[in-house]
Amino acid sequence: MSTHELYTIPAELSTWDVEMAGSSRFTWEYDDGRDRMLALYQKGKDKQWDSAKRIDWDLEVDPYNVLGIPDQTIAIYDTPLWNRMSPETRNEVRLHGAAWQFSQFLHGEQGAMICSAKIVESVPDLDSKFYAATQTMDEARHAETYARFLQEKVGLAYPINEHLKALLDSTLTDSRWDMPYLGMQVLIEGLALAAFGVMRDITTKPLPKQILAYVMQDEARHVAFGRMALRDYYRDLSETELREREDFVIEGCYLMRDRLRGRETWENLGLTAAEVEEAEEATEHSEYLRLFRSLLFSRIVPCVKDIGLWSPRLQQAYADMGVLDMAGQSLDALMKQDEDIADKLDEERFAQEETERHAEVAETIAQGME
Ligand SMILES: [Fe+2]
Numbered sequence: 001m002s003t004h005e006l007y008t009i010p011a012e013l014s015t016w017d018v019e020m021a022g023s024s025r026f027t028w029e030y031d032d033g034r035d036r037m038l039a040l041y042q043k044g045k046d047k048q049w050d051s052a053k054r055i056d057w058d059l060e061v062d063p064y065n066v067l068g069i070p071d072q073t074i075a076i077y078d079t080p081l082w083n084r085m086s087p088e089t090r091n092e093v094r095l096h097g098a099a100w101q102f103s104q105f106l107h108g109e110q111g112a113m114i115c116s117a118k119i120v121e122s123v124p125d126l127d128s129k130f131y132a133a134t135q136t137m138d139e140a141r142h143a144e145t146y147a148r149f150l151q152e153k154v155g156l157a158y159p160i161n162e163h164l165k166a167l168l169d170s171t172l173t174d175s176r177w178d179m180p181y182l183g184m185q186v187l188i189e190g191l192a193l194a195a196f197g198v199m200r201d202i203t204t205k206p207l208p209k210q211i212l213a214y215v216m217q218d219e220a221r222h223v224a225f226g227r228m229a230l231r232d233y234y235r236d237l238s239e240t241e242l243r244e245r246e247d248f249v250i251e252g253c254y255l256m257r258d259r260l261r262g263r264e265t266w267e268n269l270g271l272t273a274a275e276v277e278e279a280e281e282a283t284e285h286s287e288y289l290r291l292f293r294s295l296l297f298s299r300i301v302p303c304v305k306d307i308g309l310w311s312p313r314l315q316q317a318y319a320d321m322g323v324l325d326m327a328g329q330s331l332d333a334l335m336k337q338d339e340d341i342a343d344k345l346d347e348e349r350f351a352q353e354e355t356e357r358h359a360e361v362a363e364t365i366a367q368g369m370e
């Protein structure tokens with residue numbers, strides 16, 4: 001079935017064309033890769049997995065409760081607007097919220113695939129090209145996975161959010177080779193990773209849990225790549241050049257915090273203009289969402305600090321957003337945890353399959369003896 005049949009708001013039928021900017025670079029030096037980068041490349045190769053095999057697609061998903069989480073996580077929960085809604089409408093709210101969220105993950109993954117392919121082309125060093133090539137494959141697998149999840153399990157999709165699109169556009173139209181890293185690896189992926197993490201940790205449903213945990217296992221490498229490449233490069237940039245990067249980060253962070261909220265779901269659910277405002281207002285004040293929004297910066301802030309964009313101006317911007325504390329998060333610890341969670345999930349599933357197989361064997365033997 002065409003995805004266009006699943007879009008609840010029609011998506012553009014043509015491709016979205018972003019003009020290419022900058023040079024595709026060849027290098028003839030094949031032998032001076034950084035050890036750390038090559039080690040990451042090796043890991044990228046070793047850890048490829050196939051979503052068709054690793055994920056248990058037979059698991060059922062209830063589209064009206066995709067993640068199996070309490071309604072307290074819904075922005076308008078327990079507001080007069082929510083209390084006026086019929087049980088059917090509330091179900092629609094649950095479905096559309098999840099469809100919107102996973103659709104943005106999907107479009108973001110396609111964006112990540114395109115940005116990493118662009119890095120392959122434009123980055124000057126071969127070791128980074130090698131690594132980015134494995135990331136391109138990772139992102140293809142992620143996009144494939146989220147697309148299948150939406151198509152087979154949720155049955156409803158949203159077009160890309162206009163603000164996410166704007167951020168992707170400014171990331172891709174810049175001819176400086178480090179900008180796709182900064183826009184994609186640091187900002188968009190940082191945000192996505194934090195959102196995946198919250199959902200991975202609160203979902204009670206095994207299928208989304210597998211998807212989120214396995215995707216996050218790969219993302220830990222992507223963040224490490226961005227940090228490594230940018231930390232080396234930014235060490236040698238001038239004040240002015242660093243300032244331009246900081247402006248980009250500050251603007252991008254405000255955009256992600258204030259604009260990526262899914263207003264289109266409220267409009268699409270047939271709420272009146274006044275009710276959409278009411279929903280927006282509730283989103284602004286929801287305690288859960290306030291916490292969620294600040295958690296969204298748990299990966300971005302320490303990463304920005306780590307790559308050396310840490311002027312008083314940037315710190316002030318984070319203080320104004322109320323997320324400066326996140327600078328104390330240990331990225332290494334978070335990423336180690338992401339990898340461990342995925343490994344542990346594999347172990348548990350494998351152990352269970354093992355037990356089931358043993359039981360089956362025992363049963364067969366017993367039948368044979370009878
Ligand atoms: Fe990804």
Ligand SMILES: [Fe+2]
Pocket residue numbers: 112139189218219222
């Ligand atoms: Fe990624």
